[in-house]
Amino acid sequence: MKTYMSKMRLYSGPLSMFGAKVEIAAYEKGLDFELVMVPFNNKDGYSPKHLDVVRVNPKQQVPILIDGDLEIFDSTQIFEYLEDLKPSPALWPADPIARAHARQIEHKSDEVYFPHIIWLMGLQDSPNDPVAIASRIGAARFYREMEDALGKGDFLGGTYSYADIAFYMAQLFGARMGAEMTEETPKLIQWRIRMTSKPAVRKVVSPMVAYLISTGRQIPVFLNEFVPAK
Numbered sequence: 652m653k654t655y656m657s658k659m660r661l662y663s664g665p666l667s668m669f670g671a672k673v674e675i676a677a678y679e680k681g682l683d684f685e686l687v688m689v690p691f692n693n694k695d696g697y698s699p700k701h702l703d704v705v706r707v708n709p710k711q712q713v714p715i716l717i718d719g720d721l722e723i724f725d726s727t728q729i730f731e732y733l734e735d736l737k738p739s740p741a742l743w744p745a746d747p748i749a750r751a752h753a754r755q756i757e758h759k760s761d762e763v764y765f766p767h768i769i770w771l772m773g774l775q776d777s778p779n780d781p782v783a784i785a786s787r788i789g790a791a792r793f794y795r796e797m798e799d800a801l802g803k804g805d806f807l808g809g810t811y812s813y814a815d816i817a818f819y820m821a822q823l824f825g826a827r828m829g830a831e832m833t834e835e836t837p838k839l840i841q842w843r844i845r846m847t848s849k850p851a852v853r854k855v856v857s858p859m860v861a862y863l864i865s866t867g868r869q870i871p872v873f874l875n876e877f878v879p880a881k
Contacts, residue, residue, distance in 0.1 A: 657719070658683060658684060658685050659682065659683070659684040659685065659716065659717070659718040659719075660684065660685045660686075660687055660716070660717045660718075661673060661674065661677060661684050661685070661686055661687065661714060661715075661716050661729075662687045662689055662701065662703060662704055662713050662714055662715045662716070662717075663686060663687070663688060663689070663713050663714050664688060664689050664691050664697065664713045665688060665691050665858070665859065665862040666691065666859065666862065666863075667713050667714065668765075668820045668821060668823070668824050669712075669713070669714055669725075669726040669761075669820075670713045670714040670726070671820045671855050671856075671859065672714075672726045672730070672813075672816050672817050672820050673714045673716070673726050673729045673730060673733075674686065674714075674854075674855045675816045675820070675851045675852055675854075675855050676730050676733055676742060676813060676816055676851075677733060678850075678851035678854055678855070679740065679742060679816075679849075679851045680733055680736075680737045680740065680742070681737075681740075682733065682736075682737060687701075687703075689701040689704060689713055693866055697713075701713075703715065703717065706722075707722045707723075707724055708724035708725075710724070712724070714726055714729060715729075716729045716732065718732075718736075726761075726817075727757065727758075727761075730742070730813050734813075741810075742811070742812050742813045742816070743808075743812050743813065744808050744809050744810050744812060745810075746809075749808060749809045749810070750808075752808060752809075753807065753808025753809070753812045753813070753814040754814070756797075756800060756807050756808060756814035756817070756818065757812075757813050757814045757817040757818075759793075760814070760817040760818040760821045761817065761821070763793065764789075764790065764793040764818070764821055764822075764825070765821050765824070765825075767786040767787075767789040767790045767793070767825075767830065768786070768790065768821065768824050768825045768828050768830060770782055770783075770785075770786040771783055771786045771787070771825075771828035771829055771830060772828055774786075774828075774829075775828060775829055775869070778829060783829070786830065787829065787830045790825050790830035791830070791833075791835070794822075794832055794835070794836045794839055795835065795836060797818060797836070797839050797842075798835075798836040798837075798838055798839045801838045801839060801842055805842070805845060806842070806845075807842070815842075815846060816852075819843065819846045819847075819852065822843070823856070823871060823874070826871035826872075826873065827863075827868075827869060827870075827871055831871070831872075843873060844873075847873065847874075847876075853877075856874065856877060857877050860874050860877040860878065861877075864878065
């Protein structure tokens, strides 16, 4: 049985794509929660790992959520809990078919698109590496699929949903790693502008950009508006 002894705590990291997904969803829901950013630095990464993260998640990764007696991990599972906890505003489409479609896009963002970006990590200075070339081709193919998914609508699942949140964060990391969108997908670029303008997205992206700057990492061009003027 859930108890209410303390405020809900969400554990994320300064460069956690999966943590950022949940952060955005929690802000969209207007939930009262404590955001815990686990220690991270250039040299050691997330080591030593936060004890709560190690205890709750067998993979020892963020995000994790602690809400009273409930302790869960995995960004999608956490989101589903938040959706059940506070159904309004809804972040899945109401129609079952549209909802299934949106859920599939969210899953593909993590499991089909993002592996290409993982392969690119560490290859930013070697753009002609065969692995880098293949990864960019794979990412571009997914961009075209998402261009088709938009159709004449504003969002990937018809209505604004967790599918949009998931892919927005995934493509942000893609842009960082050299797999940027092009004029081949104009509707998707306009979708990204709409997403970047959302207050919940900006609340999460702004500190992420600040962290990238503080550690000398590259900022995607589409996020230059978050870079402080000199």
